[in-house]
Every structure is written in C-alpha cells, then in structure tokens.
Amino acid sequence: MYWLFKSSIGRKLVMSISGLFLILFLTFHVCMNLVAIFSPEAYNMICEFLGANWYALAGTMVLAAGVFVHIVYAFILYFQNRSARGNDAYAVNAKPKNVEWASQNMLALGIAVVAFLALHMYNFWAKMQLVEILHKVGMDVDIANAQNGVFHIQNTFSCPIVVILYLVGLGALWFHLTHGFWSAFQTMGINGKVWFNRWKWIGNIYVTAVILGYVAVVLVFFIKNICSYGAACGI
C-alpha cells in the first residue's frame, strides 16, 4: 500500500478515486435537492432521516475523510509538480491549442470550491446537523429548525448576493469536474483511443446535468422568494 504515497501513479490513483467518490456524493446530494422543488414535505423527511443519527454521522465522517484526502493530495501533487517544473519560467509560453483551461487550473478551481464549501456549510450544515449534534451532547441550542431543510433553503436563497456566490461556486465546480471526470478514468487506466472522446462526452453531459440540478434548486427558490416576499439578506 506504500506505493499509493510513493509513486506518482499511486498518488494519482488516490486523487482519481477520491474525486470520483466525491462526484458520487454530489450525485446523491443533487437528487435529494431536486426533491425540495417538487415536495418540500418529502425534502424535510429526508432531512429528518439524515439528521444527527449514527448512520448520517458515519456518512458525514467518510465524506469528510474523502474531501480531506483529496485536498491533501491536491497540495502534495501541486508542490511536487512545481519543484519538478523548476524555478525558471519561460519568457514566452504559448498555451497549445486543445489544452483545456480547467486542466491547467485544477488547484485554483479546487480552492474556489473549498471557499464555496465553507459558505455552504455555514448556510446549512452549521444550522442543521451541527445544531443537532450540539443538542445531543447537551448544549443549550434551539433545535426548532434543525431538520427544517426547506426553511433554510428559503432563507439562504432569498439573498441575491448569496445566490450569485452559489452560482459562481457551482461554475467553478463545473469547470473542475469537466476535466476531473475524464481525467479520473485516464488516471485509472480505463481509457484509450476509442474511449477518450466517449469519457469526455459522458463526463460533460453527466457533470452538466448534476450542476444544472443544483442551479435549478437555487434559482427556483430564489424566484419563488422574490415573488412572495422580495429579496432579503438577513444572514
């Protein structure tokens, strides 16, 4: 197992598997979000089901571990690659055509995703699962809305600034994943001349569908909100 740290391809394998795991999570997550558009009641049932019970907490821990590994390896790769590149930059450096912009900016996009993740955790996790956890360990917190996901969605997406930040964050994630998806299969060696364009297409369609799912939830709730109450930014 040591080779997963020691060899370049081993490190890349960790990157690809943790990345695909996160994509799988994003898929489950968007499916649940879409429920909120069609039935707020059903959505709140899901929130209740995924509160602070052992399986939801275990899931959260595994997910956090996945994010942690992915980020740690992202930085290891970045610093190793920088020293492999050396300190002397080219005076003139043309980007060859057909090189994806995202592929050369994966770390920057990843950091944008982390910032988005922090905002998102503050908007939802800190007001839901965290509150429940604190309550369980005996702290004096108000849990009235801890499982009321729809309430928090409505609150969060009534503010145009937050809506814009979410759309930008989702945009960064889209760029990260349009490269990341096929790149992960390339890294695992499940690619070749024929599958190259197939993976790119599958990735682009899949990732675009997932991201549009998230965008739909943000926009539907924002539009509903401004129609019924007007914009409000009381974070």
Added chain:
Amino acid sequence: MEKNININLKVWRQKGPKAKGAFETYKLDGISVDSSFLEMLDILNENLINEGKEPVVFDHDCREGICGMCSLYVNGHPHGPDEDITTCQLHMRKFKDGETITVEPWRSAGFPVIRDLMVDRTAFDKIIQAGGYVSVNTGGIPDANAIPISKIDADEAMDSASCIGCGACVAACKNGSAMLFVSAKVSQLALLPQGRIEAARRAKAMVAKMDELGFGNCTNTAACEQECPKNISISNIARLNREFLKAKLAD
C-alpha cells in the same frame, strides 16, 4: 525566387548549470526563408565567431527529425510554432520579416541547462536503462509469421516507437512530467508478445526511476501530446497507468 528576411533573435545565454542566465538580443539580416532554423543559428554563430564572441551552444545531430537531439523552445513552443516537426525541420518561412524570435532551452528541473540552449537529458537514458528493453534471449531470427501479431497492435506499437526521446513533452508540461515519453517506451513493448513477458517489471521499474529522478505527476493536461513532434498520443499514458496499476495490484 529568393526571399530574405531580417529578424531579431532573443537567445538565452547561460555559462553553466549553476550560472545565472539571461537573454541576449542579436540582429540578423538577410536570412533566406528557405533556410532551416538551425542553419539560421549556424549563421548567427559564424557571425559571433567572426566578431570574436562565444557562439551559442545548442544540441543537434541528424537534422532530419529522427535522432531527437535538437531541442529549443521557440516563441513559446517546444520545437517551434510549426506542428508535428522537430526544431531541425523548422524553416524560416514560418517567421515574418522584422519579427523578434525568442529562443529558450527546455526548462524543467529534470533537464538542467548545461550551457546556453543545451540541456542535460541523461535522465531519459536512465529511465530506459531501468527497463525499456527486452532481456529475453530470442536466439536466431525467427520467421516473421512465427508469432502472429494483429495489425492493430503492430500499428500502435509502431506509433509508440516513433518517439525519439527529445523531451519536448517534459518541456511543455506545467508539471514537468515525463509520462508521455515513458508511456511511449512502455507501450511499444507492452503491445507486442515479446515485450509482454517483462511488461509488469518494466512498467514498475521505469515509473520508479522516473519518480526518483524528480519528474512530476501527470494531471492529464495533454500539452505534451499537442507539442510532441511525433504525435505520440496520451492514450499511451492510459496504457502505462493500466500496466503499472495492474502490476502493483498483482503484487
């Protein structure tokens, strides 16, 4: 019909591996557009020698695109702005009258500068020595049809084997990765029955050597494939990943 152009050359000069380098600008007049890029550098060097100055050091050998010795990062591209050719096959007709042409060495920690535009690419030899060969004793020459090989595999092995080891892939890579070169050298043997026998050992040994020599981790940007003078495909990198992971999982 002879056509001449006047150009400005911005050339990287560096006395030695540890010395600090800098660009120097030279003006060259009346360069025939029919001359090759290296012939143009020969003219520059002749001028420099006549002026009693040190000529510009650069690598070259066959001057017909097969040996892999020439390098040069010309106007932001390894092997210059033309496609699918080596620097020695680049011609001055690709440049405009009055143009400033910037010429730099390969810049990568794995390829330290020896002098001016010449870099040390022995790292590639070391990677080949780690496993880029077939060590079984094959005896005399067998009949060509004794070992059937499909046309598809034969063609792909041939395509991989067209890599000349120039190092443009490393020079182009923002991660200083040598994966395109190593994958071509692993693939040319992995695709053929004679090479299969040692395939697992080869993939592990060559990747280990590549990592040890400090080349970077491939993040699949594919700049290498775009700049490779021999059009080596990154599908070879997928094959190398596959060979390496299979070998490691089998251990």
